[in-house]
Amino acid sequence: MNEDTLLSARGLTLHFGAVPALVDVDAELWPGEVLAVVGESGSGKTSLLNVLSGRWQPQSGVVWYRDPEGKLADVHAMPQPTLRALHRSDWGFVHQNPRENLRMGVTAGGNVGERLMAQGARHYGRIREEAIAWLGQVEIDADRVDDLPRTFSGGMLQRLQIARTLVTHPRLVFMDEPTGGLDVSVQARLLDLIRSLVARLGIAAVLVTHDLTVARLLAHRIMVMQRGRVVEAGLTDQVLDDPRHAYTQLLVSSVLQA
Amino acid sequence: MSDAIRPMLRTEALDKSFVLHLRNGLCIPVLRHVDLTVNEGECVALTGPSGAGKSTLLRSLYGNYRADGGRIWVRHDGAMVDIAAASPRTVVQVRAATLGYVSQFLRVVPRVPALEIVAQAARGLSPEAARARAEALLLQLNIPRRMHALPPATFSGGEQQRVNLARGFIGGHPVLLLDEPTASLDAENCAVVVGMILEAKRQKVAVIGIFHDAAMREAVADRIYYVTPLQDAA
Numbered sequence: 001m002n003e004d005t006l007l008s009a010r011g012l013t014l015h016f017g018a019v020p021a022l023v024d025v026d027a028e029l030w031p032g033e034v035l036a037v038v039g040e041s042g043s044g045k046t047s048l049l050n051v052l053s054g055r056w057q058p059q060s061g062v063v064w065y066r067d068p069e070g071k072l073a074d075v076h077a078m079p080q081p082t083l084r085a086l087h088r089s090d091w092g093f094v095h096q097n098p099r100e101n102l103r104m105g106v107t108a109g110g111n112v113g114e115r116l117m118a119q120g121a122r123h124y125g126r127i128r129e130e131a132i133a134w135l136g137q138v139e140i141d142a143d144r145v146d147d148l149p150r151t152f153s154g155g156m157l158q159r160l161q162i163a164r165t166l167v168t169h170p171r172l173v174f175m176d177e178p179t180g181g182l183d184v185s186v187q188a189r190l191l192d193l194i195r196s197l198v199a200r201l202g203i204a205a206v207l208v209t210h211d212l213t214v215a216r217l218l219a220h221r222i223m224v225m226q227r228g229r230v231v232e233a234g235l236t237d238q239v240l241d242d243p244r245h246a247y248t249q250l251l252v253s254s255v256l257q258a
Numbered sequence: 259m260s261d262a263i264r265p266m267l268r269t270e271a272l273d274k275s276f277v278l279h280l281r282n283g284l285c286i287p288v289l290r291h292v293d294l295t296v297n298e299g300e301c302v303a304l305t306g307p308s309g310a311g312k313s314t315l316l317r318s319l320y321g322n323y324r325a326d327g328g329r330i331w332v333r334h335d336g337a338m339v340d341i342a343a344a345s346p347r348t349v350v351q352v353r354a355a356t357l358g359y360v361s362q363f364l365r366v367v368p369r370v371p372a373l374e375i376v377a378q379a380a381r382g383l384s385p386e387a388a389r390a391r392a393e394a395l396l397l398q399l400n401i402p403r404r405m406h407a408l409p410p411a412t413f414s415g416g417e418q419q420r421v422n423l424a425r426g427f428i429g430g431h432p433v434l435l436l437d438e439p440t441a442s443l444d445a446e447n448c449a450v451v452v453g454m455i456l457e458a459k460r461q462k463v464a465v466i467g468i469f470h471d472a473a474m475r476e477a478v479a480d481r482i483y484y485v486t487p488l489q490d491a492a
Contacts, residue, residue: 192370242317
């Protein structure tokens with residue numbers, strides 16, 4: 001493992017019965033780098049995200065994470081409380097369905113402030129101030145801070161989830177189809193927002209998407225998965241402009257040119 | 259010694275083919291044994307018939323297309339780095355610091371104003387200085403001030419190309435790759451681009467370009483590199 005690698009996976013394997021979800025997958029992520037994992041449904045990309053983030057246990061293989069002090073930790077050997085603490089602070093997870101992450105009975109401001117309180121923040125005025133600042137970053141008006149998420153549109157919910165995730169300044173964010181299921185115009189706005197926030201805050205991200213346009217806009221590098229295997233990997237523009245594997249060529253040629 | 263001519267980019271026996279798996283693995287060789295050297299302050303124009311592989315060569319030099327054989331040496335940070343064999347991270351670093359590229363078309367980033375698109379590509383400048391430089395470049399390329407705050411999605415082809423040029427030149431990269439930078443520009447704007455390329459050469463930038471226009475080529479190029487179509491050679 002390279003000296004400054006943030007996350008490093010070796011030989012990840014996971015089967016559901018006879019169905020391979022991951023077959024001998026290696027992955028590497030550097031600080032500030034965005035890695036897209038692309039492939040069709042069932043290719044294993046979401047399995048990879050769940051194993052990398054410690055949510056699922058692989059049948060074999062290991063995932064190393066380097067903490068801010070430079071110490072390496074085996075993600076799947078961590079005690080559960082340590083892993084949960086990591087997910088509350090250094091890491092973030094953006095789900096395709098924001099309702100999985102948000103608390104629908106708590107105000108927008110409360111949803112953002114909660115992550116800060118979980119980290120030990122106690123000064124109510126400051127938490128509220130920070131929550132409003134983050135709503136601003138994701139382009140939600142400050143006067144919506146006391147509204148419940150159920151009054152928000154799908155795109156606003158996704159932006160609220162992003163504010164809730166980024167408020168603790170994570171070093172690493174896992175994203176599962178963050179623009180899936182949204183209108184195209186809402187998608188464009190969200191993509192631009194994620195792109196500028198990730199670049200400005202220097203966040204590393206593993207981004208699972210079936211949408212090659214999303215990968216091209218957001219990711220430095222890309223991994224193409226098919227039936228649990230990584231069939232091609234490289235710089236995003238290399239893989240998308242000069243695809244070598246038959247499956248990547250099929251994916252790239254299937255994109256409608258707008 | 260400081261006046262010695264320094265090669266900035268050199269290819270050795272560069273090969274590139276495309277294998278089309280969706281067409282039964284049809285293999286199309288495009289570049290074979292390309293040896294090209296470009297020195298600092300020099301402009302080399304790639305010529306050859308349409309389809310000969312000029313753009314393929316330029317994209318390979320940028321690491322956008324992956325070479326199948328040979329080497330692509332680029333002077334980066336005082337040493338020669340082989341783009342064809344470098345890790346993705348190294349390629350990213352070489353592009354950030356050394357290799358500039360102006361494509362034929364502006365890939366539109368939704369919602370981002372033209373001025374920001376250009377300013378974000380600046381290197382080693384404060385945000386204010388980058389914006390000031392971006393504004394100056396856009397004005398030099400006849401993009402009026404009232405358009406700077408607009409996203410270029412609605413601009414005409416020629417206007418988008420000029421935004422693209424401003425973005426390519428603002429970084430002041432020591433090696434600049436230009437793919438038909440003036441294809442949709444009028445004579446007045448072509449003259450501006452000629453001036454920018456000549457100025458870059460005075461700053462010792464090595465320029466490699468595809469110029470559809472013979473007069474443009476005459477005005478900027480020190481040498482011609484002819485890309486031989488392999489279909490003809492075979």
